[in-house]
Amino acid sequence: MFNLLPKKPDSLLQQLFFIFSPKQTDAMRTHLVFAALSLYQLSSTAQTPYFQQEVNYTIRATLNDTAHTLQAHVRIEYTNHSPHPLTEIWMHLWPNAYQNRRTAFCRQRLHQRKTDFYFAPDSMLGYISQLNFQINQQPIAWKYHPQHPDIALLTLPEPLPPGGRMVIETPYFLKIPHTFSRLGHEGQSYQISQWYPKPAVYDAKGWHPMPYLEVGEFYSEFGSFDVELTLPANYVVGATGVLQTPEEQAFLEQKITETEAFLAQLLPPADKPARKSPNATGAFPPSSPEMKTIRFKAEKVHDFAWFADKRYRVLREVATLPSGRQVVCWAMFTDAQAHWWKRAAFFIRRTLSFYSENIGEYPWPQATAVEGALNAGGGMEYPMITVIAEVSSEKTLDQVIAHEVGHNWFYGILATNERDCGWMDEGVNTYYESRYMKTYYGQEDSALPSVGRWLLPESDISLDNLAILTLARVGADIPPHSPIEAFSELNYFAQVYGKPSLFLRWVEQAAGRPLLDRAMQHYYKEWQFRHPYPDDLRAAWKAVGLEADWFFEAMNTRSAFDMALRKVRRQADGSYALRVKNSGSLSAPFSISAVDKSGRILQTQWYPAVQHSGVVRFPEVEAHALVLDAEKHTFDLYRSNNTRRTKGLLSGMPPLQVQPVALFERSNRTVVGASPWVAWNNY
Ligand SMILES: [Zn+2]
Numbered sequence: 001m002f003n004l005l006p007k008k009p010d011s012l013l014q015q016l017f018f019i020f021s022p023k024q025t026d027a028m029r030t031h032l033v034f035a036a037l038s039l040y041q042l043s044s045t046a047q048t049p050y051f052q053q054e055v056n057y058t059i060r061a062t063l064n065d066t067a068h069t070l071q072a073h074v075r076i077e078y079t080n081h082s083p084h085p086l087t088e089i090w091m092h093l094w095p096n097a098y099q100n101r102r103t104a105f106c107r108q109r110l111h112q113r114k115t116d117f118y119f120a121p122d123s124m125l126g127y128i129s130q131l132n133f134q135i136n137q138q139p140i141a142w143k144y145h146p147q148h149p150d151i152a153l154l155t156l157p158e159p160l161p162p163g164g165r166m167v168i169e170t171p172y173f174l175k176i177p178h179t180f181s182r183l184g185h186e187g188q189s190y191q192i193s194q195w196y197p198k199p200a201v202y203d204a205k206g207w208h209p210m211p212y213l214e215v216g217e218f219y220s221e222f223g224s225f226d227v228e229l230t231l232p233a234n235y236v237v238g239a240t241g242v243l244q245t246p247e248e249q250a251f252l253e254q255k256i257t258e259t260e261a262f263l264a265q266l267l268p269p270a271d272k273p274a275r276k277s278p279n280a281t282g283a284f285p286p287s288s289p290e291m292k293t294i295r296f297k298a299e300k301v302h303d304f305a306w307f308a309d310k311r312y313r314v315l316r317e318v319a320t321l322p323s324g325r326q327v328v329c330w331a332m333f334t335d336a337q338a339h340w341w342k343r344a345a346f347f348i349r350r351t352l353s354f355y356s357e358n359i360g361e362y363p364w365p366q367a368t369a370v371e372g373a374l375n376a377g378g379g380m381e382y383p384m385i386t387v388i389a390e391v392s393s394e395k396t397l398d399q400v401i402a403h404e405v406g407h408n409w410f411y412g413i414l415a416t417n418e419r420d421c422g423w424m425d426e427g428v429n430t431y432y433e434s435r436y437m438k439t440y441y442g443q444e445d446s447a448l449p450s451v452g453r454w455l456l457p458e459s460d461i462s463l464d465n466l467a468i469l470t471l472a473r474v475g476a477d478i479p480p481h482s483p484i485e486a487f488s489e490l491n492y493f494a495q496v497y498g499k500p501s502l503f504l505r506w507v508e509q510a511a512g513r514p515l516l517d518r519a520m521q522h523y524y525k526e527w528q529f530r531h532p533y534p535d536d537l538r539a540a541w542k543a544v545g546l547e548a549d550w551f552f553e554a555m556n557t558r559s560a561f562d563m564a565l566r567k568v569r570r571q572a573d574g575s576y577a578l579r580v581k582n583s584g585s586l587s588a589p590f591s592i593s594a595v596d597k598s599g600r601i602l603q604t605q606w607y608p609a610v611q612h613s614g615v616v617r618f619p620e621v622e623a624h625a626l627v628l629d630a631e632k633h634t635f636d637l638y639r640s641n642n643t644r645r646t647k648g649l650l651s652g653m654p655p656l657q658v659q660p661v662a663l664f665e666r667s668n669r670t671v672v673g674a675s676p677w678v679a680w681n682n683y
Pocket of ligand 1: 429
């Protein structure tokens with residue numbers, strides 16, 4: 001998922017200031033306590049060796065686009081690869097998250113002060129019904145979870161032994177909700193995800209049933225999908241998997257031809273901004289009275305989503321991966337967004353190449369991005385397909401596509417438990433997304449929206465860095481690896497997306513990009529199509545010689561890093577002896593740079609972690625000052641003690657600066673707070 005923060009441009013700053021208001025602090029703490037939702041069931045299986053279950057789906061569904069419903073049937077072939085006999089199966093029925101106003105989803109939204117779902121008329125809600133579970137064609141006993149109508153427990157008529165296989169099937173009826181979060185429709189535009197009964201993961205840690213949430217994602221078993229969709233013939237459908245229906249392939253070819261002609265007349269004159277299509281009113285053409293049935297097949301995936309819209313334009317490109325294998329890239333969008341989407345298939349192709357080269361090759365035959373309604377962020381990932389909400393620039397679209405298509409690696413292929421270890425997909429993926437943006441736009445784009453720049457004229461620290469620093473300084477941060485109910489919305493964004501991404505860049509700088517890349521490529525090879533946990537990532541790194549236990553400590557704890565440069569002594573040979581002190585609880589590698597009078601970096605050297613204090617050497621150089629972490633690649637809590645001039649009195653005091661809002665620092669100046677309403681000492 002991309003960009004969780006509310007769209008209101010000033011909201012990030014409001015949330016940061018919110019932390020400082022004494023009246024609000026208690027309320028916020030209370031919110032952090034938030035009713036526990038965790039269903040995490042740790043059993044005595046903690047020492048069980050790795051295994052994973054296999055779940056293959058066959059789904060048949062017919063869309064009624066007047067009533068906004070699906071009539072469907074699912075057949076689930078479940079193979080027990082665990083060493084234990086199974087007597088029951090936890091089953092997710094996530095459409096029931098929209099069933100009433102008491103679900104975990106609704107409670108979480110209220111907690112985030114989002115009331116649209118709570119006050120929505122019943123006609124906009126959704127649910128799954130007409131369930132009649134059978135196992136191996138025998139009716140079985142099943143019941144809803146006592147607290148969560150979107151989870152059921154199926155009792156097996158007889159235990160499924162290790163190695164055993166069974167078929168679970170049921171008809172079902174799906175009332176598609178309005179798109180409040182992910183699954184839904186806006187008019188006759190359909191976003192169909194989390195839409196079928198789905199067994200929870202059973203792994204070496206036990207069962208992982210979880211209610212649907214908007215913030216806090218998913219965990220699913222690998223298998224195959226064979227999906228047949230029946231709907232009016234003039235819908236364009238993007239889906240997980242490979243299209244099997246020749247008539248539909250011809251229909252898409254026709255759409256591509258029409259789209260190219262449409263875009264040719266849309267092209268703006270070079271000196272004017274792109275103009276909107278005159279047809280971009282969003283009106284739906286009437287549905288064809290004729291129905292069509294189209295079929296998709298997918299292998300080695302853990303989810304299946306599809307998106308249908310009669311207005312979609314279609315573009316296609318073909319990516320050639322490093323091995324020479326080709327992947328078809330599809331972009332589907334409406335006229336309203338056509339001016340931003342005309343290069344979308346190219347952005348998908350470029351992302352596939354970028355991630356394939358840096359991490360490991362994309363394994364599936366196609367990748368699709370569709371424009372669609374989404375109220376859970378700016379984009380949402382599913383295997384082989386991603387949905388992207390309205391964008392306002394081509395660059396933003398490229399960034400969201402890079403992020404969401406990138407999730408094919410960190411979620412789709414390396415299928416972590418996102419609910420419990422969200423940083424392993426969002427944080428690691430954000431790191432690669434920022435590398436992509438730096439490669440193609442020359443700067444590392446903040447993971448946060450660029451809001452309130454006018455308030456930060458003197459700040460040379462990126463906003464995401466600033467958000468995480470601010471939370472840590474006031475003690476309002478939590479470890480990235482925390483139970484989902486412990487996160488405020490801002491902390492989720494800062495700790496799950498921002499912090500791991502920035503810390504990975506720190507690992508990259510300290511260990512060198514080639515070693516980090518080798519380590520991540522090894523992780524990819526070892527864990528593709530499996531369920532890695534943090535210890536597996538750590539072991540994969542160690543296997544190729546990347547030792548970075550401090551990184552994992554930072555993911556698991558609130559340990560902070562606070563280095564200071566205490567003394568500089570010139571040695572007889574021209575080199576320097578520097579006394580450094582670590583006042584923080586995290587010991588991690590750090591760098592020292594020699595800078596000239598203008599602050600230009602002359603030379604940088606990295607050092608291994610220092611526990612409390614120590615003396616390090618810097619080679620001979622004529623420098624104005626020596627600066628700890630001059631390139632800002634570490635996560636130093638306070639930077640005002642990082643600079644030592646090589647000569648002169650008061651060599652440790654950086655130049656004085658008065659700033660209107662002292663919360664925002666300029667890291668190489670001593671900041672004096674001059675704001676009447678918020679004061680913050682930079683010490
Ligand atoms: Zn994401």
